[in-house]
Structures are given as structure tokens and as C-alpha cells.
Amino acid sequence: MTDHANSEQNHLERIAQLEAALERETLLRIESEELLAECEDRYRNMMDRSPQLVIETDIHGHVTYANPAAHELFGYSDEMYGSHITRFVHPEDIETELQVFERGLAGGKDTILSRIVTSSGDLRYVFNNSIPRYRHGALDGLIIFGMDVTELKKIQDQLENSEERYRALAEAAEDYIYLFDEDLRLAYVNRAGARQFRDEPERLTGRHITDLFPEQTAHRQEQSLRQVLKTGQSLFVENMYPFLGRGEVWLSARLAPVRDSQGRVTAVLGISRDIS
Structure with missing residues (x-):
């Protein structure tokens, strides 16, 4: 076999190896994406069934997801999506909430008592904390977990009034x-x-x-x-x-x-x- 023929054969083998590697990489990426999608489905299903409030935002504070418990408490349906989180906060607490949000994006672990104004104008008290959300390794927003403690707050206020x-x-x-x-x-x-x-x-x-x-x-x-x-x-x-x-x-x-x-x-x- 001539040198030219050998070179041609090596070239074809190299192409075949690259095609095989590309195919393996493609299959691996597809499997990874399917696994990620499956994990996200499981996560979403778990959040949807959680009795706690779960809200996700983008890095600017706009709501991208709210579980049924959050919808029920806030009294809003799909109009929550795209709204800034401060829309649902008592006006006197907005500045504090924004500071906590920024600290949350930086990995802060504040647990605060927030005053939430529902769609009907009622005031609810929610203990909440948050963790940063990442997608493809980049900071993508915040996941906020909350618990409605309004009834406990009423009892506490009654006890304080009784003590006074x-x-x-x-x-x-x-x-x-x-x-x-x-x-x-x-x-x-x-x-x-x-x-x-x-x-x-x-x-x-x-x-x-x-x-x-x-x-x-x-x-x-x-x-x-x-x-x-x-x-x-x-x-x-x-x-x-x-x-x-x-x-x-x-x-x-x-x-x-x-x-x-x-x-x-x-x-x-x-x-x-x-x-x-």
C-alpha cells in the first residue's frame, strides 16, 4: 500500500473516531438533559405538593414560579408570574425585603418575618428564608420558602396584650x-x-x-x-x-x-x- 493510501486510510479512521466520539457526546448530553428534566419534574412535583410556600424569582426579583400553597395564600393565579416580589409585601417593609433579597442572592441565610398583603387586602405574616438558584452553573435567581404564621402571630399579640x-x-x-x-x-x-x-x-x-x-x-x-x-x-x-x-x-x-x-x-x- 502506498504512502498516499495509508494517509487516506488514517484520515478516514480519524474521521470515524471523531464521529463516534461526537455520537457518544451527543448521547451523553441527551441522557444528561433527560436526567435533568426528570429531576426538575420530581422537584416541581414535590414543590407543588408542599404545604409550605415556595416562590422562585429571577435575579431581578420577578416571580417565575409559585406553588399552589403560595397561590392560595396570596390570592393570585397566573398574574403572580412576572410580578416583582415587592408587589406582595407591606409598603413599610419593601426596603427591608429588597436588602434581604440582595443578601439572598449573595448566599445570605436571613430568616425574617414578612408582612404579606393578599389580593383581598388582608395582612398575613410569613416566616421565610431563601437559597440562590443556579442553572447551568450560573446564578439564575432565588428560591424562597415560607410558612404562614398569622394565627401564631395573633396568639403572640394576645399574650403580649394580656401581659401588658x-x-x-x-x-x-x-x-x-x-x-x-x-x-x-x-x-x-x-x-x-x-x-x-x-x-x-x-x-x-x-x-x-x-x-x-x-x-x-x-x-x-x-x-x-x-x-x-x-x-x-x-x-x-x-x-x-x-x-x-x-x-x-x-x-x-x-x-x-x-x-x-x-x-x-x-x-x-x-x-x-x-x-x-
Whole structure:
């Protein structure tokens, strides 16, 4: 075989190898695209069925996807798509939301409570966070996950209002009302109680019981508080207390356990009255 024939044969073999490599690459790309499409279908199906709110945006903040839970809460259908996320945010929160969005694109992990205005004008509270979304290795937008906590927020507000009313009543009371935490530090005292120490409530809170009374009195009071913390049972006691400028004062005191959401006793509420 001549050199020319050999060269021609090598050239044809090289072309065949390139064609085979191209075919393998094409098949691999097709398989990868099919696998990616399958993964995206699974992801979309999972997001569609999620009870949490899921919203996707482009890098400019325009909505590209919202799952059924988001549509239901916001009260919008397809008109959500293409809208900027700030369209659904309370006007006073827009600047904060934009800052959080920019931090989210940069990989920030803020979890915030957002005020959402629905299509009917109702105000909803949503805890949300986000992660950057990438496509073909490039930043493509943001995926926002949220949970509607409106009812929890209402309960919290009611509790805070109740606490404010309780404090108002406590401050107006002539009885001495106080709260010791499980470390036996004064967490709260009303003004009537603080007056017995000739001090202000703010200066007394945080102090240990041994800093408030002489050793013998503090020891007796400590035993009573620890009994309530340990047993979870209320206790009624009558004891003598020495107060600066008043001498010995006899007080009747009812000590009651304060429990957290798990039922654990974390503090003792006391109400004392002068019976001298």
C-alpha cells in the first residue's frame, strides 16, 4: 500500500473516531438533559405538593414560579408570574425585603418575618428564608420558602396584650408582686414591692435572693422557692421580713409555679401582703 493510501486510510479512521466520539457526546448530553428534566419534574412535583410556600424569582426579583400553597395564600393565579416580589409585601417593609433579597442572592441565610398583603387586602405574616438558584452553573435567581404564621402571630399579640394588662394591674396593686427565676434571681417586682427596699424595680431585677435579704431570711425564702420549683405545687407562708427603714414586717405570701410551654416549672410567682 502506498504512502498516499495509508494517509487516506488514517484520515478516514480519524474521521470515524471523531464521529463516534461526537455520537457518544451527543448521547451523553441527551441522557444528561433527560436526567435533568426528570429531576426538575420530581422537584416541581414535590414543590407543588408542599404545604409550605415556595416562590422562585429571577435575579431581578420577578416571580417565575409559585406553588399552589403560595397561590392560595396570596390570592393570585397566573398574574403572580412576572410580578416583582415587592408587589406582595407591606409598603413599610419593601426596603427591608429588597436588602434581604440582595443578601439572598449573595448566599445570605436571613430568616425574617414578612408582612404579606393578599389580593383581598388582608395582612398575613410569613416566616421565610431563601437559597440562590443556579442553572447551568450560573446564578439564575432565588428560591424562597415560607410558612404562614398569622394565627401564631395573633396568639403572640394576645399574650403580649394580656401581659401588658397584667403588668398594669400589678403596678397598680398594693400587694407586693414579684417573680423569681429558677436561679433564684428576681425577674420582676412591682413598684409596691420595690418600695419596701427603698429602690426602683429596674435596679432590683436580676439580683439574687441572697442580695436582697439578710442571710437567715434569704435562706428561709430560698427553701420556699426551691420547694415550689421542685414540686410544682403552690405554697402559702407567713414570715417576718426585715426591711430597711421599716424594721420587722410580717408578710403572708402565696408562691405559685410558672410553667413554660413544655410544662416545666421555670419560675415562681409571689404575691405578698403586709399583715403586721
